[in-house]
Amino acid sequence: MQETLKQLETEAIAKVEAASSLKEVNDIRVQYLGKKGPITEVLRGMGKLSAEERPKMGALANEVREQIANAIAEKNEQLEAEEVKKKLASQTIDVTLPASPIKMGARHPLTIVVEDIEDLFIGMGYTVEEGPEVETDYYNFEALNLPKEHPARDMQDSFYITEDTLMRTQTSPVQARTLEKYKGQGPVKIICPGKVYRRDSDDATHSHQFMQIEGLVVDHNISMSDLKGTLETVARKMFGEDRDIRLRPSFFPFTEPSVEVDVSCFKCGGKGCSVCKGTGWIEILGAGMVHPNVLKMSGFDPDTYQGFAFGMGVERIAMLKYGIDDIRHFYTNDMRFTKQFKQD
Ligand code: DAH
Numbered sequence: 001m002q003e004t005l006k007q008l009e010t011e012a013i014a015k016v017e018a019a020s021s022l023k024e025v026n027d028i029r030v031q032y033l034g035k036k037g038p039i040t041e042v043l044r045g046m047g048k049l050s051a052e053e054r055p056k057m058g059a060l061a062n063e064v065r066e067q068i069a070n071a072i073a074e075k076n077e078q079l080e081a082e083e084v085k086k087k088l089a090s091q092t093i094d095v096t097l098p099a100s101p102i103k104m105g106a107r108h109p110l111t112i113v114v115e116d117i118e119d120l121f122i123g124m125g126y127t128v129e130e131g132p133e134v135e136t137d138y139y140n141f142e143a144l145n146l147p148k149e150h151p152a153r154d155m156q157d158s159f160y161i162t163e164d165t166l167m168r169t170q171t172s173p174v175q176a177r178t179l180e181k182y183k184g185q186g187p188v189k190i191i192c193p194g195k196v197y198r199r200d201s202d203d204a205t206h207s208h209q210f211m212q213i214e215g216l217v218v219d220h221n222i223s224m225s226d227l228k229g230t231l232e233t234v235a236r237k238m239f240g241e242d243r244d245i246r247l248r249p250s251f252f253p254f255t256e257p258s259v260e261v262d263v264s265c266f267k268c269g270g271k272g273c274s275v276c277k278g279t280g281w282i283e284i285l286g287a288g289m290v291h292p293n294v295l296k297m298s299g300f301d302p303d304t305y306q307g308f309a310f311g312m313g314v315e316r317i318a319m320l321k322y323g324i325d326d327i328r329h330f331y332t333n334d335m336r337f338t339k340q341f342k343q344d
Contacts, residue, residue: 001042001049001057008038009064016071022079029072039065109341110211110330113238113318114193117213120237124230126189126215131174133195137164143176144254145293152253157199159208167197171214172254175290175309178216179298186305187219193314204326211314218290218300218307224257227287227308231261235284238317239266246281255288255309266320275320282320285312 012032019025031037043061046054107115118128131139137148146153156169174192182188192214200206217226228247235243243266247259263284265276272278287310292302300307315327322341324330329337 001045002060004042005039005057005060005064008032008042009067012068013071016068016075019075019079022076022083025072025075025079029069032068033065033072106339106341108330108338109318109322109324110314112341113314113321114211114213116237117234118191118193120234121191121215124189124233126191129174129178129190129192130194131168131171131177131192133168133197134161134165135168135173137166139173139176140166140168140170143294143297144172145291145297146253150253152251159197159199168194169198170196170311171212172309172311174214175216175254176294176298179218179295179300182218182300184299184301186300187217188307189217189219191215202328204328207315207327207331209331210327213312213314215287215310216290216307217309218295218305220304220306222289222306222308224289224308227289227310230308231285231287231310234312235261235263238321239263242269244270247287250286250288252286252288254291254294256291258286258288261285261287261310284317284320285310287311 012028015028016025019028032039034040039061043058046057049057122128140158141150141153142148158169159167161167171192171194174190174194178188178190178192193211194214195209196212197209200208202208215230217230228245232243232245235245242264244264246262246264248262250258250260252258260283262281264270265273265280265282267273267275268280270276270280272280276282287308290307290309295302295305295307315330318324318330319327
């Protein structure tokens, strides 16, 4: 019996040493140390031994088991280490390979124009206000001196939601909302960029949704020359230092007097070309002195306060600045279009 055990030990250890994979080692473990293995078998036959021999044989059987188990553990460790080494060798990372490029977004051209103009006005002490896009008839029209049935409402075809609410047709309602907030106390110096909506058929120059930037200054002793100086600064910032502006009489219900503002053509410098349609001038915005009724309705005393206001179309400015020929490009979100305005 003793011999059998010794023989099993030598045999098993030799097999373990010759094994070349973890699986093979595991098979050997099951074969020799498992419940159905030869050592268990030997131990089963111990009943036939004398009381003296039994413990000796038991001790020997345990020792053989332990020897085999140790050999298996050692071999496993060795094989595992080899495997890791192999993995490391086959999975080296080439840190010099160029990385796959990350797709970077770009600011939308309308965002660029809005942010440029915001920067300019914040630098001149203005704050940036916002107002709701779903607006009441009162703020969109009435508070701007456009009572119900006023014919000038026809200039702005509107998307009504209820009898009294509509998608704002202009950013001008933010003028009335802001004046109310200031409770009759100037100075007020704000701009308000935002989306506006009109019931127009979309084509190269019309969009049912577009953007405006509104400006409003209300204080003591504000005159037309303040308006002109401010707009000249805007025109030069957007279209170049050599630009001039001119004011032409116009009509808006919320300003008196009202003007359209033209900038000298940035393409031909005023000689006349296709961009300015031969006139040397390009219309960029509407403006005027805040109508006394507007001041009054929103709680300001028109005898002590005056103001100027202006409103410009952001798409129009962007189209001129970047030579974009169709307003629909801004809203179809073709990456080939927006990518061109990448700035760092
Ligand atoms: N709200 C006008 C429009 O959408 C633009 C405008 C003109 C705004 C004159 C003004 C202004 O503040 O003074 O046609």
